[in-house]
Structure formats: C-alpha cells, structure tokens
Amino acid sequence: MTEPHTHDASGHDDHGHDGHDHGHGPDHDGHGHDRELPDGKLYGVLAEYDTPGELVEAARKVRDAGFTEFDCYSPFPVHGIDEAMGIKRTILPALVFCGGATGTLGGILLQWWCNAYNWPWNISGKPSWSIPANVPIAFEATILLAVFTSFFGMWILNKLPQVWHPFFRNERFNHVTDDAFLLGIEAGDQRFDAETTPKLLKDAGAIEVSNVHLDPDPESRQMPRWITAFIVASTAFALIPFAIAAKARTSRSSEPHIHIFPDMDFQPKYKSDQPMDLFDDGRENRGEITGTIARGSLNADDLFFRGLENGQWTTGYPTTQLPITEALLKRGKNRFEIYCTPCHGYDGRGMGAIPTRVASEGGAWQARNLVDASNPVAINMPNGQLFNTISNGYSTMMGYAAQIPHADRWAIVLYVRALQRSQNASLEDIPVDHRSAMQMPEAPIK
Amino acid sequence: MDSHHAEAGKAREAFRAVTRDVAWIAEAPKPHKLWLVVLGIALVMFAIGLYSIYVLVTTGIGVWGNSNTVDWAWDITNFVWWIGIGHAGTLISAVLYLTRQSWRTSIARSAEAMTIFAVMCAGLFPLLHTGRPWFAWWMIPHPNDMQMWPQFRSPLMWDVFAVSTYMTTSILFWYMGMVPDLATFRDRCAARGDRLRAIIYGSLSLGWRGSARQWHRYERAYLILAGLATPLVFSVHSVVSFDFATSQLPGWHTTIFPPYFVAGAIYSGFAMVFTLLIPARHLFNLKHIIKDEHVEAACKIMLGTGMMVGLAYATEFFIAWYSGNPFEKFTFINRAFGPFWWSYFLMVGCNVIVPQAFWFKKIRRTPVVIFVLCLLVNVGMWFERFVIIATSLARSFLPAQWSYYSPTRYDVGVFVGTLGLFFTLFLLFFRYAPVIAISEVKGVMPEAHAGKKH
Numbered sequence: 001m002t003e004p005h006t007h008d009a010s011g012h013d014d015h016g017h018d019g020h021d022h023g024h025g026p027d028h029d030g031h032g033h034d035r036e037l038p039d040g041k042l043y044g045v046l047a048e049y050d051t052p053g054e055l056v057e058a059a060r061k062v063r064d065a066g067f068t069e070f071d072c073y074s075p076f077p078v079h080g081i082d083e084a085m086g087i088k089r090t091i092l093p094a095l096v097f098c099g100g101a102t103g104t105l106g107g108i109l110l111q112w113w114c115n116a117y118n119w120p121w122n123i124s125g126k127p128s129w130s131i132p133a134n135v136p137i138a139f140e141a142t143i144l145l146a147v148f149t150s151f152f153g154m155w156i157l158n159k160l161p162q163v164w165h166p167f168f169r170n171e172r173f174n175h176v177t178d179d180a181f182l183l184g185i186e187a188g189d190q191r192f193d194a195e196t197t198p199k200l201l202k203d204a205g206a207i208e209v210s211n212v213h214l215d216p217d218p219e220s221r222q223m224p225r226w227i228t229a230f231i232v233a234s235t236a237f238a239l240i241p242f243a244i245a246a247k248a249r250t251s252r253s254s255e256p257h258i259h260i261f262p263d264m265d266f267q268p269k270y271k272s273d274q275p276m277d278l279f280d281d282g283r284e285n286r287g288e289i290t291g292t293i294a295r296g297s298l299n300a301d302d303l304f305f306r307g308l309e310n311g312q313w314t315t316g317y318p319t320t321q322l323p324i325t326e327a328l329l330k331r332g333k334n335r336f337e338i339y340c341t342p343c344h345g346y347d348g349r350g351m352g353a354i355p356t357r358v359a360s361e362g363g364a365w366q367a368r369n370l371v372d373a374s375n376p377v378a379i380n381m382p383n384g385q386l387f388n389t390i391s392n393g394y395s396t397m398m399g400y401a402a403q404i405p406h407a408d409r410w411a412i413v414l415y416v417r418a419l420q421r422s423q424n425a426s427l428e429d430i431p432v433d434h435r436s437a438m439q440m441p442e443a444p445i446k
Numbered sequence: 447m448d449s450h451h452a453e454a455g456k457a458r459e460a461f462r463a464v465t466r467d468v469a470w471i472a473e474a475p476k477p478h479k480l481w482l483v484v485l486g487i488a489l490v491m492f493a494i495g496l497y498s499i500y501v502l503v504t505t506g507i508g509v510w511g512n513s514n515t516v517d518w519a520w521d522i523t524n525f526v527w528w529i530g531i532g533h534a535g536t537l538i539s540a541v542l543y544l545t546r547q548s549w550r551t552s553i554a555r556s557a558e559a560m561t562i563f564a565v566m567c568a569g570l571f572p573l574l575h576t577g578r579p580w581f582a583w584w585m586i587p588h589p590n591d592m593q594m595w596p597q598f599r600s601p602l603m604w605d606v607f608a609v610s611t612y613m614t615t616s617i618l619f620w621y622m623g624m625v626p627d628l629a630t631f632r633d634r635c636a637a638r639g640d641r642l643r644a645i646i647y648g649s650l651s652l653g654w655r656g657s658a659r660q661w662h663r664y665e666r667a668y669l670i671l672a673g674l675a676t677p678l679v680f681s682v683h684s685v686v687s688f689d690f691a692t693s694q695l696p697g698w699h700t701t702i703f704p705p706y707f708v709a710g711a712i713y714s715g716f717a718m719v720f721t722l723l724i725p726a727r728h729l730f731n732l733k734h735i736i737k738d739e740h741v742e743a744a745c746k747i748m749l750g751t752g753m754m755v756g757l758a759y760a761t762e763f764f765i766a767w768y769s770g771n772p773f774e775k776f777t778f779i780n781r782a783f784g785p786f787w788w789s790y791f792l793m794v795g796c797n798v799i800v801p802q803a804f805w806f807k808k809i810r811r812t813p814v815v816i817f818v819l820c821l822l823v824n825v826g827m828w829f830e831r832f833v834i835i836a837t838s839l840a841r842s843f844l845p846a847q848w849s850y851y852s853p854t855r856y857d858v859g860v861f862v863g864t865l866g867l868f869f870t871l872f873l874l875f876f877r878y879a880p881v882i883a884i885s886e887v888k889g890v891m892p893e894a895h896a897g898k899k900h
C-alpha cells in the first residue's frame with residue numbers, strides 16, 4: 001500500500017515532462033516510455049474514494065484529525081465539501097467590489113477630465129459636464145474592471161497557472177477530470193506520518209491509497225526553459241512599440257514624420273499654386289477670364305470706388321453715397337482707431353504703439369505725421385489721394401482695401417480731415433461761448 | 447457493501463459516459479463528412495466576405511447601397527442583428543445560471559461560443575462603416591498631438607465601450623467555464639500519448655487540478671461573473687438601441703426601444719442557438735445530453751419573447767396614433783404600407799405569427815419543425831432591424847430627401863462573409879473544444895449525490 005508508485009512521467013504529466021527535453025545533458029540515457037525514473041522525496045499520499053459522498057465524509061475525518069495541508073480532487077464541485085474541509089470563504093467578492101468601484105470612479109474621472117476639464121466640449125451650449133450622459137460609460141467601466149478582477153483574481157488566488165504539480169505523477173490523479181474522487185495529504189503537514197496517515201485514509205473508506213514522490217530531477221519541477229524564454233522574448237518585443245513612442249515623445253528630430261496611413265495626408269487632388277498638366281499655362285489656379293466681372297464687383301463709379309474725378313484726385317467727397325453726418329464722422333473715428341492708430345497714433349502724429357515700441361528698443365522709425373502743419377504733405381493731399389493711400393498703401397504702409405470697405409475708407413478720410421483741423425486749431429476755431437474754458441493757464445496736454 | 451460498490455460503479459460509469467460522449471467529437475481522428483462539407487461552404491462564404499471587404503476598404507463605402515438619405519442600411523442592420531444574436535448566449539449562461547435553471551448546462555457552452563462569434567461579426571460592421579477602419583483606435587481615449595478626446599456623451603461612443611466590454615466579458619466567462627473541461631481533454635490526450643494536443647490543451651487549462659479549494663474560488667468567480675454579465679447584457683442592447691432612440695428621427699425617437707431591443711435580442715439569439723444545435727446534436731449524437739426537454743424550454747422562451755416583440759410593434763402603432771404627432775403617424779403608416787411594405791409584413795409574419803406555433807406541444811417536440819421555425823425567426827428579426835433603420839431614413843421629414851434603398855452586391859457580400867465567418871468559427875469550436883460543459887453537466891446529474899448521507 002505504501003509501496004512507491006513508480007511510473008513513467010510522460011503520458012500523464014503533460015506539463016512537467018516537457019522539462020525533460022531541456023536541460024538534460026548526455027548523462028541521461030534516453031527518455032524511453034518504459035524507462036522507470038527513480039523516485040525522489042515523498043510528496044504526499046493520495047486516496048481514492050468511490051463516490052462524492054464518501055469523499056465528503058473522508059474530508060471531514062481528515063480535517064477532524066487536525067490536518068491542514070490537504071485537498072480533495074473531483075471532476076465537478078462536490079456539494080458540501082467546503083464545509084466538510086473547513087474551507088474559509090474566499091475574499092474574491094471583496095476584491096471584485098474594489099475592482100468595480102475603481103471602474104466607476106475611473107470611468108467618471110476619465111470622462112470628466114477629457115470632456116469637461118482638459119478640453120471642454122461645447123455642444124449646442126449644453127453644460128460640458130452632465131452626469132446622466134456619462135452614466136453608460138461609467139457603468140461599462142465598472143463591469144469591465146469587476147470582470148477583470150474576478151477573472152484574474154480567481155486564478156491568482158488559486159495559484160494558477162501552475163505548470164507542474166507532483167500529484168500529476170500519479171496515474172489515478174489524471175482521472176480526477178473524468179470520474180475519480182481523490183483526497184491528497186501533503187507530507188509537509190505537521191501531522192503527516194508515513195505509517196498512520198495512509199491508514200487513516202483507508203479507514204475513511206478509500207478504495208486505494210498510494211504514495212506520491214517528487215521527480216528526482218529538479219528541472220522537471222520548473223517551467224520548461226523554452227516557455228520562459230518565449231514569455232521573456234515576447235514581452236520584450238511587445239514593449240518595443242511603447243519604447244519607440246516614448247522616445248519620439250521626448251526627443252526632437254529634423255526628419256519628416258512617418259506617414260503610416262498616407263491617404264489622408266496626400267490626397268489625390270490639386271492644391272492652389274501647384275503645377276498641372278491640363279492647361280497650357282501649366283497652372284492649377286485658374287485666373288479670371290479677361291473682361292468678366294463678378295456679381296457686385298462692377299465698381300463703375302470712379303469717385304466712390306477710386307477717388308478720381310476726370311482722371312484727377314478728387315478734392316470733393318462722394319456725398320451721393322455718403323451724406324456727411326456726425327454718425328459718419330463717428331464711424332470714421334471708430335475705424336481709424338482700429339486700423340490706423342497702431343502706427344499713426346490717436347492724434348495722427350505718427351507715434352502709435354509701434355513707433356513708440358521701436359523707440360523704446362533704441363530704433364528710430366515713425367509713421368507719417370498726418371497733421372503736421374510745418375510739413376503739410378498729408379494736409380495738402382486731395383481727398384481722392386488720401387482715399388487711394390488707404391486703399392492701396394504708400395511706401396511701407398500696406399493697402400487696406402481687403403480689410404476696409406469703400407464706405408468705411410471714405411469715413412476715415414473724413415475723420416483724418418477732422419483730426420488735421422483739430423490738431424492745428426486756434427482759439428478762433430472755438431465757438432465764442434466756449435472760449436473762456438480754453439483760456440486756462442498752461443494746462444499740460446499729455 | 448457489494449450493492450454499494452455496484453451503485454458507485456454505475457455512478458462512475460455515468461460520469462465517464464458524459465466525458466466520452468463529449469470528448470469523442472474532438473478525439474475522432476477524422477471529422478464527420480457533413481462537418482467537412484458545411485465547413486467548406488462556410489469557408490467559401492467567408493472568402494466572398496473577404497473579397498467584398500477588400501473592395502470596400504480599397505474603394506470606399508460608396509460601393510455599398512448607402513446614400514445621403516439612407517446612410518445607415520445593411521451595415522447597421524447586420525450589426526444590431528448579430529449583437530442581438532449574441533445576447534441569447536449570455537442570457538443562457540448567466541441569467542439562467544442565476545435563476546438555477548439546470549437545463550442550461552447542456553447548451554450554455556455552445557451558446558457562449560455563439561455569443562463571441564456573433565459579437566465578432568457584429569463588430570466588423572461599424573468598423574467598416576467608418577470607411578477608414580485603420581483609424582478605429584481614435585475611439586480609444588489616448589493622449590495625442592491633436593489634443594482631442596472622444597465625445598463620451600455620444601451614444602456611438604457608449605456603443606464602443608458597451609460592445610468591447612461585452613466582448614471581453616463574454617470571452618473571459620466562456621474561457622473560464624471551459625478550463626475544467628480543457629483539463630479533461632488534457633488528461634485524456636496525455637493518457638492516449640498524444641503529446642502535441644496534451645501540450646496545447648494543457649497550456650489552455652492552466653494546470654487545473656480540480657481541487658476543492660480551487661473549485662470553491664472558481665464557483666464564486668463564476669457566480670460573480672454571471673452576476674456581472676446579467677446587467678451587462680441588458681445594458682449592451684439598451685445602449686445599441688440608444689443609437690436610435692436618442693436621435694430626433696420619427697420611428698427611432700421612442701422610449702420603448704431599450705426593452706423592445708433586449709426582448710428582440712434574446713428572441714433572435716435563442717432562434718440562432720437552436721438553428722445551430724438542432725443539427726449539431728443530431729450529427730454528434732448529443733441527444734441524451736441536449737435533451738428534448740431543453741429544446742422545449744427554449745421554444746417556450748421564444749414564444750414569450752416573440753410575443754413581447756409583437757407587443758412592442760403594437761405599442762409603437764398605438765403611440766403613433768395617441769401622440770397626435772403627424773410625423774410619427776406618417777412614419778408608421780409608411781412602414782406598413784409604404785414602399786417597404788413587404789419587409790414590414792415579412793417581419794410581422796416571421797416574428798409574431800410564426801412563434802404562435804410553439805403553443806402546441808407536438809411542435810415543441812418536433813426538431814425539424816423547430817429548426818425551420820427558428821430559421822424563419824432569424825429572417826424576421828433581421829427584417830425588424832431593416833424596417834426600423836431603412837424605412838425610417840428613406841422617408842424622413844422633407845419629401846425632397848426621400849429615396850429608396852437597394853443593396854449592392856457588396857452589401858450582400860459582406861453579410862454573407864460574416865455568416866461564413868460565424869459558421870466557420872462555430873464549426874471549428876465544435877470540432878476542437880469541449881462543446882458541452884462537462885463538469886457542469888456532471889454536477890447536476892443525480893449521480894453527483896451518490897454516497898451522501900441524508
């Protein structure tokens with residue numbers, strides 16, 4: 001009964017025996033199926049019982065005898081065995097709860113951080129953070145993490161995957177997944193005794209009790225090397241893309257970036273200013289056909305659109321389109337202050353924000369003084385020429401035709417005229433009843 | 447003592463018989479001829495699908511019949527149909543487990559496999575409908591130089607999370623349930639000296655020993671997973687229905703959609719399970735494991751869910767009238783009597799009228815008839831999704847937008863391809879995996895209590 005149960009490992013130790021092919025030097029002579037391996041240290045005893053019911057009873061007796069390092073093996077979970085063996089309830093549900101709670105919080109945090117904090121989305125003016133719309137994803141995240149915890153947690157608590165176990169050396173143990181009901185006590189148990197323990201099992205109704213010895217070859221108790229090598233190598237390979245991504249994010253390169261999917265970056269179409277074979281001039285951009293005028297672009301009125309009268313700069317004003325009113329003057333002030341003051345300044349003397357800045361940097365550049373009476377270039381310009389200068393620019397000044405509509409340019413002309421007058425005004429220009437206010441002593445004008 | 451041994455011997459023989467009757471399918475040196483024929487057909491269908499997908503991806507989704515008016519058509523119809531089919535698998539494995547319906551054990555494994563394969567087919571359609579499936583990873587929130595995050599308040603984004611969670615959960619649940627049976631296969635291969643298979647099944651079974659301490663945690667985890675999968679399966683099809691229900695389109699914009707879709711999903715899924723299992727149990731001699739009672743119970747579920755679906759159709763019409771909304775009213779009259787009238791009557795015929803046959807016990811006990819009825823239900827449930835999607839879009843608010851939808855050969859090709867993929871995977875599963883939850887079947891046998899003192 002306690003006779004060593006020797007047999008060839010291959011055939012029923014499918015995990016362990018792979019190890020036999022590796023790490024064995026020539027000192028072993030072959031691995032024939034009928035070769036008997038010497039047995040190593042005693043690992044434990046296995047007892048087989050006829051029925052699930054007897055297994056439960058035997059488990060109860062073994063537990064009552066004070067054993068702790070024992071386990072029952074059956075093709076299906078046997079009802080009542082947990083209580084008979086005194087198995088404590090697993091902590092798995094608590095772990096799953098923690099996993100699920102992490103999922104809920106993580107799901108909410110992810111959505112809040114992405115959509116409400118880091119880059120708030122404005123969708124039809126709805127609030128960027130509204131719990132009801134974020135419930136489905138928080139729910140799915142809860143389930144996902146709870147599922148991961150219960151799945152992986154169960155295997156970890158069960159200490160699986162395990163590639164090798166001494167009991168697999170026993171022939172009957174390989175029927176546990178079919179029809180056998182076994183009870184195994186490990187020799188490491190404090191109460192284990194090579195004589196009495198098998199007897200206890202036999203007395204509990206075992207139909208067979210056998211000793212299980214360790215394989216004397218320590219290699220067979222380890223993960224086969226090729227599996228370890230495979231795991232290490234595949235993990236290393238799997239990390240390469242992440243390493244490349246990490247390097248790319250932390251370093252600079254002058255190379256153009258790689259187009260993995262070039263179809264969006266390089267679309268089969270012509271962009272403006274690209275050469276093209278279709279037309280004789282080789283241009284993709286088609287210019288206007290001579291003599292065509294776009295709707296609303298006839299601009300036939302020379303005075304209003306170009307400031308000309310009989311081919312000369314006009315000294316008049318297009319009052320047909322723009323009757324001179326206070327509103328027009330205010331419009332001109334408003335446009336002047338937007339478009340002209342950065343260089344010409346609010347007073348038109350050519351010291352706007354930009355020349356001031358140039359001066360502060362030690363340079364010397366000034367825009368045209370529009371109101372200078374001692375060098376009255378701008379004062380003497382006809383209205384038409386002022387209009388043209390605004391439209392098309394002058395010297396370093398660019399044209400504003402694209403930004404300022406015709407009517408607004410004329411309004412600015414009007415305001416410039418008002419500025420020229422006010423900046424060179426004498427006491428006589430002031431209405432009589434207001435003159436006394438101006439005769440105050442030396443008010444510094446800043 | 448002798449009588450006791452005789453009883454014990456009988457019990458063991460019963461356990462061994464279950465193992466043998468399931469394992470022989472994978473152990474048979476040559477597959478069944480009919481299996482090869484069906485696999486060949488399935489592979490041809492799959493090849494058609496691959497070609498259609500190749501044309502689709504290299505040309506663009508313009509090769510489909512979708513238009514500016516009917517911009518969701520066969521693709522989304524197929525997506526919802528496949529997802530729905532998957533749901534029966536989870537219902538059988540999780541919901542019926544929680545409600546302690548022991549008849550589920552014989553069909554749970556193949557129903558779960560069906561779930562996974564159906565969800566794989568379903569996932570293809572939205573992926574292909576994006577037109578640039580290689581950018582699908584943009585839906586996963588990740589730091590990027592465009593400073594963009596997914597819009598988490600969009601039902602389409604909910605879909606991404608729901609379907610991928612569902613897929614993950616289904617695979618893990620299926621695999622975990624299979625580990626003890628893979629260990630059975632491992633031990634049998636090892637005993638036969640079939641080293642290669644012993645290594646493969648051995649790696650997959652993770653060194654399972656069937657110890658009571660392992661079973662304890664395993665059962666707990668299984669119960670928890672069942673408990674998690676149950677709300678998940680309801681949430682997934684509700685989320686799928688939100689794709690429609692949260693829009694403004696008459697015919698889609700209804701609050702009845704989540705329960706209506708879930709009932710339809712279970713209905714179509716049961717029909718698909720038995721479309722597969724009725725021939726399979728005949729072919730592989732599993733009639734004493736997948737018993738007539740089990741098929742009958744499933745017929746009753748189909749009768750119940752079929753009537754729920756019928757009630758939903760009626761409710762939609764009632765609300766169309768009761769709401770007084772002229773657009774809603776028009777949509778439903780158009781559904782039944784408009785240009786797609788034929789699809790509406792196919793739907794009602796197959797989904798509401800056909801299952802009424804299950805009132806009769808004689809029909810519930812005649813597998814051939816059940817098989818035909820299940821096929822019809824599959825057709826009907828496909829048309830339900832088509833009716834909802836295509837007819838609502840083809841007749842939206844402005845008559846100027848109206849159009850008719852006809853599929854192209856590539857619509858058909860991709861759909862046929864997913865059918866091919868589904869059957870290919872299912873056939874491979876049936877040949878190489880434990881198709882029946884061996885340990886669970888043993889656990890609910892009367893012999894599992896042999897030798898117990900009461």
